[in-house]
Amino acid sequence: MSQIPLSKYHLLTKIGQGLYGDVYKANILGTDQYVAVKKIRIYDVSVGVPITALRETSLLQRIQHQNVVKILEVEKIHGQIRVVMEYLKLDLQQYLNENKDRLSVELLKKFMHDILSGVGACHRLNCIHRDIQPKNILIQDDGTLKIGDFGSARVFQKFPQFFTSDVCDLWYRAPELLLGSNYYTIAIDMWAIGCVFAELILKQPLFQGENEIHQVKLIIPNVQSFQTVNLNDPNLQIQFNGIITNKLQNLINQDGLDLILKLLKLDPEQRISCSQSLQHSFFR
Amino acid sequence: MNQNHIAIHNQHDIDKIPNRNRVRSVFSDVSNLKFSCINFQGKQNYQNIKEQQKSQKTKRRNAIIPCLTKFPDIYISYPEIKTNTYKILKYSILEKPILSYHEAYYLEIRQFEREIEQKKYDSNFDINQHCFTEQQFEKALDWMIYQIFRFESFSYESLFKTIELIYLYLSKTQQVKFKDLELISGCCIYLSSKLVDLNPIYIDDLINEVLECRFDYQQVLKQEQLICQTLNYNLLCTCSLQIVYRILQEIRQDLEQFYDPGKIENLKRQILDNLLLMEFGNKFRYISQCNRAVSCILLTMMENKIDRRVVNI
Numbered sequence: 001m002s003q004i005p006l007s008k009y010h011l012l013t014k015i016g017q018g019l020y021g022d023v024y025k026a027n028i029l030g031t032d033q034y035v036a037v038k039k040i041r042i043y044d045v046s047v048g049v050p051i052t053a054l055r056e057t058s059l060l061q062r063i064q065h066q067n068v069v070k071i072l073e074v075e076k077i078h079g080q081i082r083v084v085m086e087y088l089k090l091d092l093q094q095y096l097n098e099n100k101d102r103l104s105v106e107l108l109k110k111f112m113h114d115i116l117s118g119v120g121a122c123h124r125l126n127c128i129h130r131d132i133q134p135k136n137i138l139i140q141d142d143g144t145l146k147i148g149d150f151g152s153a154r155v156f157q158k159f160p161q162f163f164t165s166d167v168c169d170l171w172y173r174a175p176e177l178l179l180g181s182n183y184y185t186i187a188i189d190m191w192a193i194g195c196v197f198a199e200l201i202l203k204q205p206l207f208q209g210e211n212e213i214h215q216v217k218l219i220i221p222n223v224q225s226f227q228t229v230n231l232n233d234p235n236l237q238i239q240f241n242g243i244i245t246n247k248l249q250n251l252i253n254q255d256g257l258d259l260i261l262k263l264l265k266l267d268p269e270q271r272i273s274c275s276q277s278l279q280h281s282f283f284r
Numbered sequence: 285m286n287q288n289h290i291a292i293h294n295q296h297d298i299d300k301i302p303n304r305n306r307v308r309s310v311f312s313d314v315s316n317l318k319f320s321c322i323n324f325q326g327k328q329n330y331q332n333i334k335e336q337q338k339s340q341k342t343k344r345r346n347a348i349i350p351c352l353t354k355f356p357d358i359y360i361s362y363p364e365i366k367t368n369t370y371k372i373l374k375y376s377i378l379e380k381p382i383l384s385y386h387e388a389y390y391l392e393i394r395q396f397e398r399e400i401e402q403k404k405y406d407s408n409f410d411i412n413q414h415c416f417t418e419q420q421f422e423k424a425l426d427w428m429i430y431q432i433f434r435f436e437s438f439s440y441e442s443l444f445k446t447i448e449l450i451y452l453y454l455s456k457t458q459q460v461k462f463k464d465l466e467l468i469s470g471c472c473i474y475l476s477s478k479l480v481d482l483n484p485i486y487i488d489d490l491i492n493e494v495l496e497c498r499f500d501y502q503q504v505l506k507q508e509q510l511i512c513q514t515l516n517y518n519l520l521c522t523c524s525l526q527i528v529y530r531i532l533q534e535i536r537q538d539l540e541q542f543y544d545p546g547k548i549e550n551l552k553r554q555i556l557d558n559l560l561l562m563e564f565g566n567k568f569r570y571i572s573q574c575n576r577a578v579s580c581i582l583l584t585m586m587e588n589k590i591d592r593r594v595v596n597i
Contacts, residue, residue, distance in 0.1 A: 047487065048508045051478040057517035074517040076509075081517075126526065155479075155520060164482065182482075 007077050009037055009084065021053075025087060034087040035072060039080060049081065056150040057083055059127055067118030069138060069148040088146060092134035092196075096203060103200055105253065109283055112197055112259075114145035119193060120274030122147065123186050129153045130167040132192035134199060168192060170215055171205045175231060176268050178216045187268035190277075194263030198244070201251050219266070232267040240266055255282040414454065416462035424465040425450070429560070431494045432473055435485060440556055444523040445476035447563050449511070452521060456514050470495045471507045479519060527577035528559060555584045 009026040016023040021041040027034050040053045060071040073084040092111075103111070115137060122129055129150065136149040152167055165182040168174070174191035176184055198206040209215025216223060220236060221243070223229060230236070241261055248257055259282045265271040272280075411418050425447065432438050432446075449472040454460060460468070470490060477485040491497060491504060512519070532552060539548050559580045562568045568576065 048474070048505045049512050051484070054475070054479060054512065054517065054519055058520040061516070061518040062520045076513060083517075 007075065007082070009035060009082075011037060026084075036085045036087040038083040038085065040083065052151040053081060053083070055152075055154055059122075059125075059150045059153050059155070060085075062125055063121055063127070065118060065121035066144065067114050067146055068121060069146045085148075088138040088140055088148075090139040091148075092137040092139060092145070095139055096134060096199070100203070102203070102251070105256070108197075108200055108252075108256070110143070111145055111200060113278070113283060115147070115193055115196065116274050116278050118145065118147040119189055120278065122150075122153070123189070123274055125155070127153055127155045128163075128186050129189050131169065132189055132196065133169045133172045134196055135169075137196070170212065171195065171208055173212075173215065174268065175216070175219055175266050178212055178219070179226060179229060179231075185268060186273075187271045190263055190271045190273065191268075194260055197256075197260055197263065198248065201248055201256070206247070232269065237266050240264070255280070258282070413458050414460045416460070416465065420462050421465065424462075424469060427466075428469040428473065428494075434493065435489070438473075438477060438485065439481060440560075441523075441525060442473075442476045442480040443560070444525045444563060445480055445521070446472045448521045448523050449476055449515075449519065453511050453514060466495065467499055467503060467507050468511070470499070471504060471511055474504070474508060475511065475519060522573065524559060524563070524573040524577040524580075525556075527574055528555060528581060531577065531581060551584060551588055554588070555581055558584050 008029055010029055011024040011026045013025050014022055015025045015036065021039045024037045024039065025034060026037045040050060057071065057074050060069065064070075069088070070086045071083065072086065075082050075084065115132075119129060119132065129147065129152075131149060131152045132147070136147065138146045138148045140146060154163070156163075163182055163184065165177055165180055165184075168177060168188065172192040172195045174184070174188040177188055195206050207215060207218040209218050213226075216226065216229075219240065220229065221239075244261060244264060245257065248260065252260070259277060259280050262272045262280070263277065411421070416424075428446070429443065432443065446469070450469055453468060453472065473494060474485060474487065474490050487501070487504065491499065491501070495504070532555070536548070539551075543551075559577070562576055562580060571579075
């Protein structure tokens with residue numbers, strides 16, 4: 001080809017589909033280093049730069065943490081915006097699918113520690129990730145977990161504040177979101193982390209609802225009416241703890257179960273934060 | 285409270301500077317900020333300048349007035365009727381428990397604010413690197429704020445963000461012409477609205493209402509991309525607004541003991557207006573954000589003769 005390529009990166013194969021564009025594996029021309037390139041699809045020309053792209057690029061540039069995916073560059077070619085990030089082969093979902101054995105307690109501790117410190121770094125910068133699920137947690141070659149896909153993350157100035165309630169993957173959605181509140185805090189991330197933790201132990205998602213109503217019924221089985229659900233009702237919590245304990249009792253030690261129960265509190269006020277959970281006796 | 289009261293109180297307060305210092309030191313305890321000598325002086329200067337500015341530049345005030353008309357009920361109902369009628373549950377049942385949730389994240393937020401405070405503030409720019417004067421720039425900002433106050437969905441947060449973005453962009457460019465300022469601020473409005481608001485402003489509205497059809501789609505989108513590229517797609521910036529919100533939340537309980545919700549709401553609005561005034565003056569840019577936030581709260585409290593007990597707590 002006589003034309004000089006404008007991009008430093010040579011796109012190889014499509015490795016995934018993000019919220020607003022396709023992700024390609026690419027290598028830097030002249031080297032054998034691989035990177036992940038996210039091509040940002042512009043759906044609607046009249047809207048300009050997509051907001052999800054802006055949020056992701058600005059947040060990733062701000063959050064410099066070992067447990068968060070690194071952004072290398074944003075380049076603009078042929079009127080197209082490309083976000084260049086470090087290339088990580090595996091994500092947690094693939095890992096769980098391929099690896100049928102139960103994870104050892106040491107590995108669980110390491111994974112949870114990585115996830116919690118990554119999300120904690122993001123919370124410290126007043127930012128909610130809003131889309132934590134195994135698919136968005138990537139694994140480096142040496143086993144370090146990194147949080148990725150900040151497409152639906154957003155920064156808040158004060159909280160609680162009104163946001164869109166239609167966030168998070170259904171299986172990892174916190175009860176206050178399912179009940180239609182758009183007045184939530186970073187507690188929704190903690191619920192998702194709790195679900196991921198349980199998934200690491202069970203090797204399958206904790207609550208696999210088909211739709212929102214089914215999802216609520218999985219969490220609160222004998223719900224009468226969605227308007228009257230009071231999340232800080234202690235009876236509900238005891239009942240819910242019973243469900244979780246039944247599912248996980250023989251698979252995890254007492255400390256781990258305690259951490260899960262603290263992460264999966266129905267009442268967002270009582271859910272523990274990232275820094276608190278990193279101090280939990282499970283990690284000692 | 286009538287205007288005379290406030291005026292007399294202000295004069296009274298200027299005479300009693302030691303008192304004021306005491307309050308300030310208390311505030312530095314509350315907010316855990318270190319006031320260095322320079323900041324200390326700068327703030328005193330600033331308060332004097334600001335009071336002068338408020339009396340002289342009445343035009344500024346005009347720009348703010350539209351926002352007051354948005355909340356007429358509070359103003360009407362405030363002094364006489366001291367019932368809690370507008371404490372009606374506006375939000376869902378879920379709201380109240382969430383409100384106290386921020387206790388758990390208290391340490392993280394503190395840490396974050398300390399980081400902001402230590403970080404060198406990089407969005408200051410020299411007016412000489414561009415082709416317009418300070419007056420022209422302030423006029424442009426004035427015009428912009430006047431334009432966007434008409435939009436219901438446009439929040440204070442995005443307003444502050446807009447100002448921050450304009451400063452950030454100007455600090456990274458050279459030789460911007462005065463006639464481009466309008467387009468730049470329009471694009472910053474659009475960007476920050478997309479970033480912050482639940483229902484972002486439509487580009488049609490932006491072009492028709494804010495920019496008054498002087499620019500077309502292509503120009504706006506091109507400028508938007510240019511801004512994004514100049515800032516390297518990093519549009520995050522912290523504003524003093526978030527520190528104000530945090531402090532207000534902390535002292536909220538104490539305020540509620542002494543005053544009714546209408547008064548508090550009123551006070552909050554005044555603080556935000558003061559902050560807005562300060563936010564777009566170029567000479568205040570050298571005061572750090574935390575100090576700006578604290579001094580605004582302090583100033584408003586003095587204007588309103590807030591009970592000393594609240595300040596001391």
